[in-house]
Amino acid sequence: MIGIVGILLIFIMVFGGYAAAGGKIAIIMKSLPFEFMMIGGAATGAFVISNDLSGIKHTLKDIGKVFKGPKWKPEDYKDLLCLLFELIRLARQNPVALEEHIEAPENSLIFSKYPKILADKEAIALICDTLRSASMSYDDPHQVEEVLEKRLEANLHHALHSSHAMTAISDALPALxxxxxxxxxxxxxxxxxxxxxxxxxxxxxxxxxxFLGVFLAYGIVGPFARKMKDVIEEDGHFYNLVREVLVANLHNHATNICIEVGRQNTPGRYRPSFSDLEEALKEVKSEAA
Known part of the structure; x- marks a missing residue:
């Protein structure tokens, strides 16, 4: 919603100011279709040349992030902490029983409690791969943390491709x-x-x-690229939280301590309060009992 408000504000202030100063909108409107065809068409062509089909689809999909904002909300971070609590507690109580959950999460009663997380392939893969590695005695906290760090960096680099592509087009528009x-x-x-x-x-x-090249570059495409980058990086905190909790688990901290480490490393705007998380964990324990 805020994205739509921003776009409307840009158009109203620019064209409204021009009209209020006595400018003739008719001259702009007469030339606009032809100029936009040349500039927009050339920018689209340059975008197609510089990206493969996967990159094009990725960028078009990510444009929606400008209006939707981050995928993960505060309640999702709380759900993630509850999910990790259940899995870590089960891993310590009955490692064999954990295997059926991490090998087939789509059939797991634990994962099914959190459908939004279950629908995210990367989050599930990150959790299951790390827990599976620990069950195979690959449990050196420092090595696992390094592996997870590289994996998260690679995922973020790939996710930011759409933002980089939009930035490149923004840089080209004034010249076009x-x-x-x-x-x-x-x-x-x-x-x-x-x-x-x-x-x-x-x-x-x-x-x-x-005018159109500069306006599109700095008024539309550039801000879109920046917003996409911010949203993607914001969502990256969700996956970083998985790393923090599971590495704390490998250090053999108490389960509650592992979850508290995760809570403390959650960005402030998404971080559940200590009491809210305690209540949620009590519900998890009561359901398990």
Missing amino acids: GIVAAVLGVIKTMASIDQPPEILGKMIGGALVGT
Whole structure:
């Protein structure tokens, strides 16, 4: 919602200010379709050239993040801590019983309590792979933490591809606007025998290309790229939380301490209070009993 408000504010302030200053919107509107076809078409072509099909789909999908915001909400972080609590407690009480849950999480009664987390393949893979490694005696906390760190960095690098692609287009748009403006000037020079009134309109139309390129770069595409980057990095905290809790578990801390380590490492805006988490964990214990 806030993204839509921002876009409306940009258009109202820019075009409203131009109209209030006495500018003629008709000149812009007349040239806009042709200038947008040249600039937008060239930008789209450059985007297609510089990305493979997977990257194109990834970027188009991530544009929705600008309006939806982060995928993981405060209640999801609390659910994740509860899920990890159940799994760690089971791993310590009955390691054999844990195997059926991490080998087939889609059939697990524990994972099924948290459908949103279960639907996220990367979160489930991260949890199950780490717990499986521990059950295979690959349980050196420092080595596991290093492996998880590299995995999370690689995932973040891949996830940020869409933001980088949008940033590249944003950087190219002003230059493409100049290209469109130059073509407009060439067109104007071909009509140099026309009266000043007509030439003025033609030059004004040509300058719309420069305006449109800069406007799209710094008013639309650039902010989109920045917002996508912020949302992706924000969602990355969710996966970092898995690492913090499971590494704490490998240090053989008490289960409650492992969960508290995770709670403390949760970003402030998503962090459940100590009392809220305690209540949630009590419900988990009562259900298990």
